[in-house]
Amino acid sequence: MVRSEFLQALGRSPEAPPRLAADHPPLLLVVVDTEEEFDWSRPHARENTGVSAIAAQGRAQEVFARHGIVPTYVIDYPVAATPAAVAALRVFADRGECRIGTHLHPWVNPPHSEAVNARNSYPGNLPADLERAKLEALTTAIAEGFGSRPVIYKAGRYGVGPATAGILEQLGYLIDVSVVPYTSFSGDGGPDFSQAGFQPSWFGSDGTLLEIPLSCGFHGLLRSLGPAVYPHASSPLGMRVRLPGMLARSGLLERIRLTPEGVDLAANLRLARSLFQQGCRIFSFTYHSPSMFPGMTPYVRSDAELATFLDTMDRFFRFFREELGGRPSDPLEVYSLLRRGQPVPQRQPAGAELNQPAQ
Structure with a gap:
């Protein structure tokens, strides 16, 4: 049910809550869930390991380049274990045009010792030793494929759990991007973030x-x-009784996620303005990599919908720069800024001698 241990940990740090100054230009991060293709209407299955959509990410990179955006591709095991997919992403990574992070989909990530079902699709529901073993296997695959160790983590299905923070520390991670504010996934056993806000937090x-x-x-x-x-x-x-829709149409209350997936440009703009007025200065925009290939997600089913998808990103990025006065950033820069000049720690993973990321 509720992953209260993880959420409570976000408020335990002796450090002051990390905030940018009110007059600091807002920063925009783009995080791409870079993963295998599967039918979203069917149960998870181990055999869903195709990653052909990775080759289509160049269309998005063209949009990012127009706005000086360096996205973070958080990649899962089928991507990290497919040489063609790694090669496609390394073109961008080696030119400094993206960051590489980690995205754990347990059902397609070894070791395969758990039953495949909805509850176990949230990594944090697994026994701690299995969650760690899976993340360690993925981390090693990414380090070998890209030449540096990832330090940015996003749990598959946002599924952090009571052991996740300790595992991230053990494996040398610095940043987690899994929390979805004001949202609960407890209906099928996932975390409940209903009381989590949009501001960053130190934890661990x-x-x-x-x-x-x-x-x-x-x-x-x-x-x-x-x-x-x-x-x-x-x-x-x-x-x-469709109360969320009624509240949204009435203009009383609308919950919006910053994404081009199922959210039109106008709603993205409403959210960004609202969060900015509430003091938000760090914005995280996200989508799934298979959405770049028509027919692979419910959000992009045709070439026309892909064109709208890309246009939504392009126009939102322009709005962010021109109306909000913002600029692009990435998780590691945000980490450095929030430490207020302190060096980014070089956390050595327990029991491993792997490369640290270039800073």
């Missing part, structure tokens, strides 16, 4: 792990009451 045993949440928040007249009201609106009863 020594307070040097950084959580950078996805940008998700509320717009509307009842925006300030969103964290209290929305869990009730999105309850089984509320969903049966």
Whole structure:
């Protein structure tokens, strides 16, 4: 159910909550869930390991280049284990046009010792030793494929758990980007982030792990009451009477995630303006890599929808720069800025001698 241990850990650091100054230009991160293709309407399956959509990421890179954006591709095991996919992404990585992080889909990541089902699709629900073994296998594959060890993590299905923070420390990670504010995945056993906000947090045993949440928040007249009201609106009863849609159409309360997937340009702009007014200065924009190939996700089913998808990104990035006065960034730069001049720690993974990332 609720992964309370992880969420409570976000508030335990002796360090002050990390914030940029109110007059600091807002920063935009782009995080791409870079993964295998599968039918989103069917159960997870180990045999879904195709990664042909990785070759299509160049279309998005053209948009990023126009705005000086260096995205972070958080990649899962089928991608890391496929030489052609690694080669395609290394073209961008070797030119400094992207960062590489980690994305754990347990059902396609060795060792394969758990049952494949909805609950086990959240990595944090696995026994701690299995969660660690899977993440260690993925981390090693990425380090071997890209020549440096990843330090940015995003749990598959946002599934952090009670052991995740300790595992990240053990394996040398610095940054987690798994939390989805004001959102619960507890319906099929996932984490409940209903009370998690959009601001970054230090966590971990020594307070040097950084959580950078996805940008998700509320717009509307009842925006300030969103964290209290929305869990009730999105309850089984509320969903049966379509209360979230009614609240959104009335202009009272709308929960929006910053993404081109199922969210149109106008809604992305509403969210960005709302979060900015609430003091947000670090924005995280995200999508799934198979959306770049029509027919592989519910969000992009045709060439026309792909064109709209890319146009939404292009126009949002322009808005972010021109209206909000923002600029692109990446998780490691944000980490450095929030440490206020302190050096980024070179955390040595327990029991390993692997390369550290270039800074």
